Amino acid sequence: MSEIKNIVEKLIAFRDERDWAQFHNPKDLAIALNIEAGELLEAFLWKGPEDADIEKVKEELADVFAYAFLIADKYKFDVVEIVTTKIKENGEKYPVSKAKGSAKKYNEL
Secondary structure: OOHHHHHHHHHHHHHHHOOOHHHOOHHHHHHHHHHHHHHHHHOOOOOOHHHOOHHHHHHHHHHHHHHHHHHHHHOOOOHHHHHHHHHHHHHHHOOHHHHOOOOOOHHHO
8 A cells, every 4th residue: 555545544534533524625625725835834934944943844744735635535636646747747848958957937948
């Protein structure tokens, strides 16, 4: 069993033990993910990246991953497949010959 599938099963068991599935529709999961992403950003607010509380970053990043995995589960997405596909697509939009060392968007390369 993949590690991601194992994590998702643990998240679902945690959710189901608390009868929270009723609240976990894709819209609300996406909102929750965005809120947690904001909390992740807050860990960096008004400080250099090296000054962020690493434990806070870890905690908020785990929340972001959890909600992302739950959204993927709702739609029966294979996380490994969709991320691998996105990496391939980004490779086509950002070929090394044009994008290496550049922060420009693909349509500006």
